[in-house]
Amino acid sequence: MAWFRKDKPPLKAPPEKRVQTEGLWVKCESCKQIVWKGDLEGNLQCCPKCGYHFKMTAPERLAMLFDGGHYTEHDAGLASSDPLGFHDTKAYRDRLKQAQNQTGMKDALATGEGRIEDRPAIVCAMEFRFIGGSMGAVVGEKITRAIDRAIAGKLPLIVVSCSGGARMMEGAISLMQMAKISAGLARLDEAGQPFISVLTDPTTGGVTASYAMLGDLNIAEPGALIGFAGPRVIEQTIRQKLPEGFQRAEFLLEHGMLDAIVPRKELKGYLARTLGLLSRS
């Protein structure tokens, strides 16, 4: 025998009345404040409250650096041939297609030629959304072609890195891109053209251990994680917690690995000024 009887049906939640806000707001990873995306876009993807630097897409980066956002893109059609026929839980070909659909790019780097405060320059920008900005044969070839163009056209080269390192799915071929690009930079040295490496969050692995550390100037955005091994791997190896700020841009500056830390708002002006100082008269 029931002590209580339900005379009325239980209350139901009213039908969905909430305003759809998903995609319009993001939480800042640094200050945890909620930021309107429109504010971020108007502020070079930096948090208006604490200045935290969000990742930029490669096209955003090129548009930000070149005068009026105008540039000519080079080698946009280069795509991976999946040289290993690589499969893990998913076929590499499918991962590529997915990344291509998501970014509208063929691979993890875009090369633009244009003017920075009226100085002609070539800029390569890495795209983190494309398989973690990883470097395979296409990234290697595009940077090397950018070096070739810089030598032929007597132009300065800037590479904005944002990458987890070499791309596993292209095996030793990815690894060899480190050698190919670095040897290309040796030729750029001989040609006397400047190379400025801009390291953004994150730049690790084979990218750091090749071109990202080989700039005539190595400059980084504030707070960027920069290293050879990832912090988790180091902690597992040495069996200790790493101190706060380890492998951040400020740490690298202190240890002599960087020329400067330049906030994004000042980046274009900094590049224009230093390219002016590095030009041969």
Add this chain to the structure above:
Amino acid sequence: MARPAPQPDPAVDIEKQIATLEAGSPSEADREEIERLRGQLEILRRTPGAKPSGDAWEQVLIARHPNRPYTLDFIHALFTDFTELHGDRRFADDPALIGGLARFEGRPVAVVGHQKGRDTEQRVKRNFGMPNPEGYRKALRLMKLAEKFRLPVVCLVDTPGAYPGKGAEERGQAEAIAYNLKEIPKIRTPIVVVVHGEGGSGGALAIAIGDRVLMLENAIYSVIAPESCSSILWRDWNHKQEAARALKLTARDLHGFGLVDTIVPEPAGGAHTDPPGAAANLKAAISAALGALTPLSMDNLISLRHERLRKLATFVIE
């Protein structure tokens, strides 16, 4: 071939190490180490002299075989008058990456290479063959010394990778590797690279740029260890065999991609079953490589080296 003190039974030693690690509460790193040790046990328990099947995972096990000849074993077998030179002139000497002067078939040469340790004490001293930045800086210093005296350089590659440690990061592990990759292509003297054990990613590549790249039949060369690849892409350690196959890291694969010029045959069963036999084959291959490079003019040598690096490309244009 010169060998360190005879091994009692490496399998017993390895079983003990596994037991010790499992007794505590194993961390992520411990589990990786246990996996590595289990792999070694697996290969030690095989019938000696059994012909390798050619499976990629088996190649990984042979390349890491605890009785496989290491760099110093090959140095003593291939060269005379070996004189080790130490230090990077900046911070320290790195016992994981050694180098010096020697004679090859009577002719003075410079030699650099990763050095692993065979017993526990040596393994710790050699940091498991994982160099710090000092090692890479010393290697470049010795190559520049060789250039000054027009001595050919022989690079012996055998490392799990560059050391992922705190001090290594502070002192610029990435910069040290990167700088070698830019400077070695300019060195005006012939360079012959031999991948004889593990070619572990950037830590191997930093001394593996040259005019000829030789690879021992059972050596491996990879952008990442199969265990780490398994843990990243499959999200656990149990797919290392599949990862090894997927990574295409055997000598035959690398030769197929055009990244390696010559595969140096090993005695049946692998180099660890007959180290002097392996050394003899390698000696003949180095001799042939140096013979082909010596007549080239320096300008020609350098431009061929750059061409070789420039051609490392595979892509499609859509």
